[in-house]
Amino acid sequence: MDSETVRIALNGVTGRMGYRQHLVRSLLALRDQGGLDLGDGRTLRPEPVLVGRREPALRAIAERHGLRHWDTDLDSVLSDGTVDVYFDAQITAARPEALIRAIAAGKHVYTEKPTATGLADALEVARLARSAGIRHGVVQDKLFLPGLLKLRRLIDGGFFGEILSVRAEFGYWVFEGDWQPAQRPSWNYRAEDGGGITIDMFPHWAYVLERLFGRVTSVMAQVSTHIPNRWDERGKPYEATADDAVYAVFRLDGGIVAQINSSWAVRVMRDELVEFQVDGVLGSAVAGPRRCRIQHRSTTPRPVWNPDQPTTDSYRDHWQEVPDNQPFENAFKAQWELFLRHVALGEPYESDLVAGARGVQLAELGLRSSAEGRRIEVPELAL
Template identity: 50%
Template sequence: MATRRLGIIMHGVTGRIGTNQHLVNSVLAIAKEGGLPLANGDRLLPDPILVGRNPEKLAALARAHGVARWTTDLDAALADPADELFFDSAFTAGRPALAMRAIEAGKHIYLEKPVAPTQAEAMAMLAAAEARGRKHGVVQDKLFLPGLTKLRLLREQGFFGRLLSVRIDFGWWVFDGEQVPAQRSSWNYRQADGGGLVLDMFPHWRYIVDGLFGRPTAVTCQLRTAQPQRRDERGQPYQVDVEDEARALLDLECGAALEINASWADRVRRDDLLTITVQGTQGSAVAGLHRCVAQALGTTPKPGWNVDVPVAQDLYAQWAPVPDVVVLKNSYRMAWEAFLRHLAEDGPNTTSLLAAARGLQLVEACHASHTERRWIDMPVLTAG
């Protein structure tokens, strides 16, 4: 048994998700446990170098978490052959150029989503990585959440029977900054900075749909800007030029219908900020981020419709919790581990740049559907 060092250039991890999920809960957590165990008994030990523009932030972050290396010189980091993998979680708009620089420098790449503002840019990155023989992946953390893992187990066990429909409900109320500070960054609401609910979140929905329910073949979508005027982090007013609500209906290859209701102007009255409801001929389930409840055909009640009296049945009590039968780690960490296994021992990779391009295919189809007010077909997307 041996320990193999893996140098990772971590760009743009001074933000909340970059620090907490990618650096602390994933890369450093793996390193603190002595590395990632591989099939041959070896261990892959991540050794990150933090890269960004602000030396004070980088130094403070490195000092707080015991990271030995940091730099503001991205060119120097890319030129070092001892660091094999480039990771980016900075702004979407700058990601394609950064990824191309990393590929040209001979690095493998692992990127936050969306990997680019457009499908064409993602396909160009894919072609460049393949031409250089570089491995590539996009973060797909949501598939490793406990609630979604339970959904996948139910599907694999045949619990649902023939799939009838799926509904994704997502969002919460994001304050406009007038009286209460907003809890999302202002760049989310500016097109020039890669903002917009569809570009931000629908790449997630695409890999969730592909991974749990099968390929979507067509979509119709309506977009809205519910709060067109907001205040930024400095309290300055600005105009929102992207959508903050989206409602989409997808046809799935399996014949089921899938509905997405996503909004940053939504006062939540449901089990979680994200819920996925699955209806099948033999059973149904509702999953949040962590919990999942199910109702089989054999335990399905027969409600009566009577507008003259309140509902007597406790409809929530008729669903049974799906137990925690699989021990799971942090979802971002599990996504990292899956990609690192692909990198180190050619493990399966369902998170490639082709998967990322499929997410952007859905984004562009939603925008086209809204603009043209019609259904948009989504053909099979291949690397060729």
């Protein structure tokens, strides 16, 4: 079998997501398994080229994993004709400019979401990528989680019949940073740095809803900054200028109603940090990142409302676990494999920069809905 190398510039690997999910659990895992079998007698072997601003951190990561190539000069990396793909996992505010430079250099681009903090920039990046004729993609990792893959299996198999509604809860308590370190970086809570849970999570909800249930046609949202003061990585207090919670109702094609609460100021009383409940005429399901449970119409119990008596029924016991039935890859690695096949073979790829722009659009409209106190229609994007 012939082996080919694809050189991938990774910008932002000193951050948690870029390092753990994209470098270690995706590209290095692919390298360690011998590369990606393209199915045509070729194997594609990824070779990471690390890019970032912090030289000591880059050098340490490179030495830890036996990587030879790293650089603090993005232009130098982009001018290297042997680099095939540019990947971006920087803070959102820095992303559009870097993507535009990579596109101008003729690189295929793959990026974390959101692709920009505003729709105008997201559309500009998508337009430039299309005009340049390069391959382009955006991370949509939730679609590849085991729980949502099981949910997709149920939908494709007609388990629900007519789907009526989707309800989701996402979030957890992010420590303020004074007496316990925060689990998220401080820029997430500064609007001037591109922070905010709406711009962070609505791009996720956009593709999950669109790919599983139907296009979002309207949104009504309420955003909040519940914790106004936090402490940064150096223990310095700062004002939280970005939203840390958003409560939204979406209307989808076909009339499905989706309600999604997202909060970094909520304590978890559920089995997983995000759960989607899907209710249909024939059955219901609750799916998280790993698990998926179902209740069919024929096994639905008969609850009776009587607040004067203690509840004797354990409602959770009436739900059935959906079996795995297949091995599941790391969600980020699974999507990297699809994108690299798209680069090498030109296979169809739905998670492109246009899809990324739709996610930014939904976030922007959600913020506008909250500011104006009304439901807003979601227009089709025109590139």
